Amino acid sequence: MERTHACTATLQALDVALLDLEVGCESAEDSIRRMARYFRQFGRRSNLLAFEAWGIQLESAPREVLAEQARSAVTGLRRVLALPRLGFESPRRVVLLEPDANEGRRFRTALAAPHRHVLWVRTTEEARTLCRTDMVDVLVVDLETMVEGGRELLVEIRERIDRTCAMVLVPGDDPSLQAECFALGADICFPKPTNAQVVATAVAAQLDRMVRQADLAVRDSLTGLVNRGGFEEAHRRVLADAARYDEPLSLALLDLDRFKDFNDRFGHPTGDRILMGVAAVLEERFREGDIVSRWGGEEFAVLLPRTSPAGAVGAVREVLARLRMRSFRGPEGGALPPVTFSAGVADGRQGLEAAVADADRRLYRAKEEGRARVEGPTVD
Known part of the structure; x- marks a missing residue:
C-alpha cells in the first residue's frame, strides 16, 4: 500500500x-x-x-x-x-487553465495534494485536448482566457463529458458574468481576485464526493471487492494493455463448493461471513496487479495480467490450498467444515464473453470431477 x-x-x-x-x-x-x-x-x-x-x-x-x-x-x-x-484509488485529475505565469504558479501550488494530478495549461486548446482524451475530474478556468474559445469549452464539457466539474474564476462581482457562466455549464463561480486556498478547498470537497461515488459504483457492498460492472471495465483496459504489449492474460471463475448447504444449515449470516472471509483470502493471496471481483452470489472472478492460463491454474491452486487452511466459525462458535471452491481458467485475451464462457465450462467440469479442483485449457 x-x-x-x-x-x-x-x-x-x-x-x-x-x-x-x-x-x-x-x-x-x-x-x-x-x-x-x-x-x-x-x-x-x-x-x-x-x-x-x-x-x-x-x-x-x-x-x-x-x-x-x-x-x-x-x-x-x-x-x-x-x-x-x-491497492489504491485512482488519482484525481485537475486541469488548471490559466495563461498568466504568476497566477498559474500560485493556483498550481494551492491545488497540489497527494493522490492528485494537477495539470496547468495556458491555452483553451490544450485544455480541450486534455478533456477530450483524458478523464478530467475538475477544470478550473480563468474567465479572462475565455475570449479564445473558452465559452465553447464549457458548453462542450456539459454536452460531451458531463462528469467534469467546471469551476470558473470571474473578474469582479458582476452577476451577469456569473449568470452567463452558469448558463454555459459552469458548476461553481469564484469572483476575482480570490484566495487560491478557497478554490483549493472547493476542489478538494468536490474530489472527495467523486471518490466516494465512484468507489460505491464499482464495489460490492458485502465483500468490498470490485463488482461485476467494475470487473468488466477493468477487463477492457487490461485487454488493451495485453494486446499492446503482446502479453498473456488469464481469467478465472471461482465458485464456492456446497455454499447453499452452508446457508441452509447455519443460516445466511454465517454464509455472509464465509463470503467476506473468502474475499479476504483472495485479496491477500493474489498479486497486487491482479483484479479480484465478486461476480455474483458465491462466484468470484479474477483477472491475472501477464499470466498464461497454465500459470493462472497454478496460482489459483495455491489460493485454494490457502483457503483450505482458513478456519470458519458457525453461529455458536463451532468450527465449520472446510470451505473450498471449484474454478475454471481461460485465456482472457479472447474477449470477456468468450473467456467467461470457457472458464464457466471448465468450472462445472471441476464440479463434476469432485469439487475443490481447478481446471484449465491445458486439459482440453
Missing part, C-alpha cells in the same frame, strides 16, 4: 518535472531519470508491465525526445492508475 501511494506521488512529481523541463530547468532531466528508475523497479516488483516499460523507455530516451516521452508516460500511466484494485 505504501509503495503504491509513493508511485502515485512520483507520477505527480513527474508532471511537475515535465513542466520544468519544457521551460529549460537544468535539473529537470536528472529528476525525470530518477523517477524512471523508480517506475522500472516498481513495475518489476508489482508485476505491472506498463510501469516497468515506461521506466525503461524514459531511462534510455535521448534528451531531445525526453519531454515527448515523459508526456506520453504521464498520460499512459494515469490510465493504468485508473484500474480498479491496484
Whole structure:
C-alpha cells in the first residue's frame, strides 16, 4: 500500500518535472531519470508491465525526445492508475487553465495534494485536448482566457463529458458574468481576485464526493471487492494493455463448493461471513496487479495480467490450498467444515464473453470431477 501511494506521488512529481523541463530547468532531466528508475523497479516488483516499460523507455530516451516521452508516460500511466484494485484509488485529475505565469504558479501550488494530478495549461486548446482524451475530474478556468474559445469549452464539457466539474474564476462581482457562466455549464463561480486556498478547498470537497461515488459504483457492498460492472471495465483496459504489449492474460471463475448447504444449515449470516472471509483470502493471496471481483452470489472472478492460463491454474491452486487452511466459525462458535471452491481458467485475451464462457465450462467440469479442483485449457 505504501509503495503504491509513493508511485502515485512520483507520477505527480513527474508532471511537475515535465513542466520544468519544457521551460529549460537544468535539473529537470536528472529528476525525470530518477523517477524512471523508480517506475522500472516498481513495475518489476508489482508485476505491472506498463510501469516497468515506461521506466525503461524514459531511462534510455535521448534528451531531445525526453519531454515527448515523459508526456506520453504521464498520460499512459494515469490510465493504468485508473484500474480498479491496484491497492489504491485512482488519482484525481485537475486541469488548471490559466495563461498568466504568476497566477498559474500560485493556483498550481494551492491545488497540489497527494493522490492528485494537477495539470496547468495556458491555452483553451490544450485544455480541450486534455478533456477530450483524458478523464478530467475538475477544470478550473480563468474567465479572462475565455475570449479564445473558452465559452465553447464549457458548453462542450456539459454536452460531451458531463462528469467534469467546471469551476470558473470571474473578474469582479458582476452577476451577469456569473449568470452567463452558469448558463454555459459552469458548476461553481469564484469572483476575482480570490484566495487560491478557497478554490483549493472547493476542489478538494468536490474530489472527495467523486471518490466516494465512484468507489460505491464499482464495489460490492458485502465483500468490498470490485463488482461485476467494475470487473468488466477493468477487463477492457487490461485487454488493451495485453494486446499492446503482446502479453498473456488469464481469467478465472471461482465458485464456492456446497455454499447453499452452508446457508441452509447455519443460516445466511454465517454464509455472509464465509463470503467476506473468502474475499479476504483472495485479496491477500493474489498479486497486487491482479483484479479480484465478486461476480455474483458465491462466484468470484479474477483477472491475472501477464499470466498464461497454465500459470493462472497454478496460482489459483495455491489460493485454494490457502483457503483450505482458513478456519470458519458457525453461529455458536463451532468450527465449520472446510470451505473450498471449484474454478475454471481461460485465456482472457479472447474477449470477456468468450473467456467467461470457457472458464464457466471448465468450472462445472471441476464440479463434476469432485469439487475443490481447478481446471484449465491445458486439459482440453
